[in-house]
Amino acid sequence: MSMTILIVDDSGVMRAMILKTIRMSGLPVGKVLQAANGQEGLAALRANPVDLLLVDINMPVMNGEEMIERMQADPGLREVPTIVISTEGSEKRITSLKSKGVRFVHKPFSPEMIRDAVRQLIPSGGNDG
Numbered sequence: 810m811s812m813t814i815l816i817v818d819d820s821g822v823m824r825a826m827i828l829k830t831i832r833m834s835g836l837p838v839g840k841v842l843q844a845a846n847g848q849e850g851l852a853a854l855r856a857n858p859v860d861l862l863l864v865d866i867n868m869p870v871m872n873g874e875e876m877i878e879r880m881q882a883d884p885g886l887r888e889v890p891t892i893v894i895s896t897e898g899s900e901k902r903i904t905s906l907k908s909k910g911v912r913f914v915h916k917p918f919s920p921e922m923i924r925d926a927v928r929q930l931i932p933s934g935g936n937d938g
């Protein structure tokens with residue numbers, strides 16, 4: 810079963826790089842949605858069923874941390890498997906994010922890092938079929 814993926818990052822170049830990396834990771838990618846900030850990301854989540862969210866932290870309008878907090882407050886969105894992909898270096902902030910049930914992948918990232926994070930979040934998600 811292929812996954813519908815939402816990539817939220819304020820850099821179009823970074824979104825393209827994340828998408829390319831996910832495709833290289835061998836994960837079954839289906840529909841791909843993109844958003845440039847947390848507000849657009851929430852709108853995309855509310856309009857589409859999403860199997861996997863990949864979200865940046867530092868973005869204008871609404872950052873990734875606030876987007877995740879709003880998702881947690883919404884019973885319809887709080888179960889969406891989420892991976893934060895960021896250059897964030899603050900251990901405190903990373904720990905706080907992980908306590909919300911999200912996975913954290915540092916930029917720069919490899920296909921293996923993304924694939925492993927997805928498999929930890931969605932045990933069956935990394936398998937074809």
Ligand SMILES: [Mg+2]
Pocket residue numbers: 818819820865866867868
């Ligand atoms: Mg950013």
